[in-house]
Amino acid sequence: MPDIRVLLVDDHPVVRAGLRAMLADFDGVTVVSEAADGGAALAELSRLNALGEPVDLVLMDLQMGRGMDGATATGRIKAGAAGTPPPPVLILTTYDTDADILAAVEAGAAGYMLKDAPPEQIRQAVLSAAAGQTALAPGVAARLMGHIRNPETALSPRELQILELLATGLGNRAIARQLFISEATVKTHLVHIYAKLGVDNRTAAIAVARQRRIIRDS
Amino acid sequence: MPDIRVLLVDDHPVVRAGLRAMLADFDGVTVVSEAADGGAALAELSRLNALGEPVDLVLMDLQMGRGMDGATATGRIKAGAAGTPPPPVLILTTYDTDADILAAVEAGAAGYMLKDAPPEQIRQAVLSAAAGQTALAPGVAARLMGHIRNPETALSPRELQILELLATGLGNRAIARQLFISEATVKTHLVHIYAKLGVDNRTAAIAVARQRRIIRDS
DNA sequence: GGCCGGATCAACCAATCGGTTGATCCGGGG
DNA sequence: CCCCGGATCAACCGATTGGTTGATCCGGCC
Numbered sequence: 379m380p381d382i383r384v385l386l387v388d389d390h391p392v393v394r395a396g397l398r399a400m401l402a403d404f405d406g407v408t409v410v411s412e413a414a415d416g417g418a419a420l421a422e423l424s425r426l427n428a429l430g431e432p433v434d435l436v437l438m439d440l441q442m443g444r445g446m447d448g449a450t451a452t453g454r455i456k457a458g459a460a461g462t463p464p465p466p467v468l469i470l471t472t473y474d475t476d477a478d479i480l481a482a483v484e485a486g487a488a489g490y491m492l493k494d495a496p497p498e499q500i501r502q503a504v505l506s507a508a509a510g511q512t513a514l515a516p517g518v519a520a521r522l523m524g525h526i527r528n529p530e531t532a533l534s535p536r537e538l539q540i541l542e543l544l545a546t547g548l549g550n551r552a553i554a555r556q557l558f559i560s561e562a563t564v565k566t567h568l569v570h571i572y573a574k575l576g577v578d579n580r581t582a583a584i585a586v587a588r589q590r591r592i593i594r595d596s
Numbered sequence: 597m598p599d600i601r602v603l604l605v606d607d608h609p610v611v612r613a614g615l616r617a618m619l620a621d622f623d624g625v626t627v628v629s630e631a632a633d634g635g636a637a638l639a640e641l642s643r644l645n646a647l648g649e650p651v652d653l654v655l656m657d658l659q660m661g662r663g664m665d666g667a668t669a670t671g672r673i674k675a676g677a678a679g680t681p682p683p684p685v686l687i688l689t690t691y692d693t694d695a696d697i698l699a700a701v702e703a704g705a706a707g708y709m710l711k712d713a714p715p716e717q718i719r720q721a722v723l724s725a726a727a728g729q730t731a732l733a734p735g736v737a738a739r740l741m742g743h744i745r746n747p748e749t750a751l752s753p754r755e756l757q758i759l760e761l762l763a764t765g766l767g768n769r770a771i772a773r774q775l776f777i778s779e780a781t782v783k784t785h786l787v788h789i790y791a792k793l794g795v796d797n798r799t800a801a802i803a804v805a806r807q808r809r810i811i812r813d814s
Numbered sequence: 815g816g817c818c819g820g821a822t823c824a825a826c827c828a829a830t831c832g833g834t835t836g837a838t839c840c841g842g843g844g
Numbered sequence: 845c846c847c848c849g850g851a852t853c854a855a856c857c858g859a860t861t862g863g864t865t866g867a868t869c870c871g872g873c874c
Contacts, residue, residue, distance in 0.1 A: 389712060390712050391713070392614040393610055393611060393711070395614035396609075396610040396612065396613035396614025396615070396617065398617065399613045400609070443712060472608075472690075494607055545799065545802075546799075546800075547797065547800025547801070547802070549797055549799075577765060579765065581762060581798055581799060582765025582766075584763075584765070584799065584802065585763060585764050586765065
């Protein structure tokens with residue numbers, strides 16, 4: 379039974395060192411290479427494929443400083459940009475917003491773990507993802523289930539879009555202009571957003587949305 | 597010349613593993629113990645002091661999930677809560693807001709490094725801090741210098757207080773009530789805040805303040 | 815004493831926001 | 845066909861915010 383060959387992708391040297399050390403303790407897992415952002419990960423996957431040394435699993439963060447982010451890279455990998463069959467991608471990150479989780483899952487990530495997870499959980503996730511199964515951190519799984527279970531409090535895609543623009547500092551008229559809709563439509567969506575979040579003004583909506591990880595920094 | 601004895605404090609096992617591995621490569625540095633939050637760090641320092649095995653340097657994150665945060669722990673350590681002479685504290689974190697840096701510096705941290713720093717920079721910082729010198733990441737030093745150099749764009753303490761309340765979702769009247777001032781005073785401060793941040797509405801002020809690390813999550 | 819920054823307060827008015835009511839259209843599902 | 849959710853739009857009015865002008869007081873500094 380050959381080892382699971384893993385590519386580590388994280389912009390923090392400390393984290394890569396920690397993962398290297400942690401995975402070295404896992405039987406059946408070998409770190410074959412590393413990259414500091416999504417672009418470098420794609421290049422490294424291509425390089426290893428060309429050498430006939432394909433990777434079995436990509437373990438990757440979402441945010442990579444100024445480099446290509448993990449969700450974009452996941453989409454590219456799943457689309458075969460670095461060779462086929464594309465290896466599964468396991469996200470390991472500090473970010474647990476709904477938007478982050480959904481973006482990664484939609485991009486094709488096989489799993490989503492948080493960096494505060496103990497080694498044993500990460501080991502299980504690595505084995506599951508490499509075996510083609512889904513691997514979600516308990517908190518992440520709970521959030522997705524909560525999202526499905528409480529649709530009345532979930533914002534619609536359009537509502538989320540407007541909330542994100544609101545949080546960048548745009549007023550109603552500017553949001554309307556950007557989305558080619560009327561200001562009345564923006565106000566209607568805001569009424570719905572406030573009701574769903576249980577608030578009565580825009581700054582409170584932003585605060586609650588940030589607190590609940592519905593949005594985060596742009 | 598005995599090794600510098602280091603206590604690692606970080607809530608993420610991955611990061612602790614990475615630091616352990618990284619510091620193992622530094623000549624003259626030994627990781628003697630670890631803790632997952634500020635409270636555990638204080639207890640561990642006390643325990644090692646009682647064993648006659650004092651720590652030379654605490655390498656600590658700021659945010660520790662639900663445990664005691666790094667700035668509070670730093671203040672306690674410097675106040676002698678875990679024994680004297682208190683060891684220097686080197687902060688290693690992802691957070692680089694003005695408020696975070698100032699809080700840690702005011703609490704008595706000997707240095708402030710960011711987690712994206714390469715190993716050699718971390719090594720230099722460890723050696724400097726253990727030797728009683730200041731160790732600041734280049735970006736952090738630049739922020740502090742910028743802060744001193746551009747006082748006209750720096751918010752006054754009262755302005756910052758109002759901005760923070762604004763970001764929690766309070767309207768002018770609620771802020772006024774909380775601070776026992778008039779709504780006119782709140783509006784006057786907001787005028788000043790908007791001018792300093794170069795914006796013309798409250799959501800933009802919050803967004804810019806977050807972007808510039810003037811405020812962050814409450 | 816004068817100057818400055820910071821904090822406080824008021825009045826006034828225009829602009830924007832929030833709330834309400836009402837409506838239409840579309841697509842999907844039963 | 846009906847129902848529902850989602851998206852879009854309008855009108856109206858009250859509430860809040862933003863902008864402007866003006867003022868006072870305090871503490872620190874020269």
